[in-house]
Amino acid sequence: MSKRHSAKYKIDRRMGENLWGRPKSPVNKREYGPGQHGQRRKGKTSDYGLQLRAKQKLKGYYGDLSEKQFYKIYEEAVRLRGDTSEALIGLLETRLDAVVYRAKFVPTPFAARQFVNHGHVTVNGRKVNVGSYRCKVGDVIEVRQKSKELAIVLESVELAERDTPDYIEVDTSKKIAKLVRVPALADVPYAVKMEPNLVVEYYSR
Template identity: 40%
Template sequence: MARTTGPRLKIMRALGVELPGLSRKSIENRPNPPGQHGNQASRRRRSDFAVKLMEKQKIRFNYGVSEKQMRRLMLEARKGSEPTGEKLMSLLERRLDNVVFRAGFAPTGISARQLVNHGHILLNGKSANIPSIRLQVGDVVTLKEKSRKIPIVVEALATPSLTQPEWLSVDSTTASVKVGHLPSIEDVPFPLDVQQVVEYYANRV
């Protein structure tokens, strides 16, 4: 897991996009990049490399993955007949910590990873504490009964950060979520040009 340190809002301002997995805060009132020359930087044309790098960083920060993990995922995404970018995002969306977040059990992906790491989650009835576990169709993720009383969980359930995606079926009475089908590129909850990411790694992995 890639540990995010420093002000999360500053990261989103630098990338020019709100990343729900990183923070619930909005950059609406401060859309320009941080720093003394933020206004000038926002008007300057970015190089092709800078654009590719920023698109890649959006993924890394939203899903909390390291560069090493990104390279492994990209290698896996290249296999098969499915478009590389679409497969990459499906692999990321199906991470256990992301499903916990997208189901509304945690306010951010970072909080979801903590819930998983600390043993608050069941996967198909068994304890699961590895955030990167990849879910398959039919898998069921459940909050342990005692864990449903954690203040951050109670708040997240009352005011979810995002609309629950169609590929997940959430049962609020049992605090569980089932994977109905695999997610698509349209399910990514922030604007992303994934082809730029594929091109970034074209000669790097």
């Protein structure tokens, strides 16, 4: 199973930040963007530029979602009661691939989507192979029996570079996770600062 190193590192370089806090990210050595003009001195970024960057960061973090997918999630967040930026984070974090990533069953959001798509995961005992599947509070997500000994799973659960957030209960030995609650922005362990309020401003223009 591909871990899509080049894809996530390309996003890191483009953003100039280590989005996932990975120790091997090229941004740890050079924080400028890729290409021959990557080190060019940058001027002051406009409000629109800041909003666009915030959207690209958040969209890239969750496995580089397509613009259509991401905007659909934003539209859903707008329809929910309360703060739209908080709702946006809640919707992103309750995607099945995001829960699989947070539970440390795989090392990256890219691997999580592929892992789900290949049918390695069940939700409440039923196989689900759609990464965008919306998990509900109380849902039990489990790695299928035949997949529990895959190298990618065994290696990922041992990773020390990130912890499982408290809104997900995980039984590492059984490879089972349970969504305890929908998280707020402050609960999500992003390696870099995310600004969903700027994403809302971007789409509200």
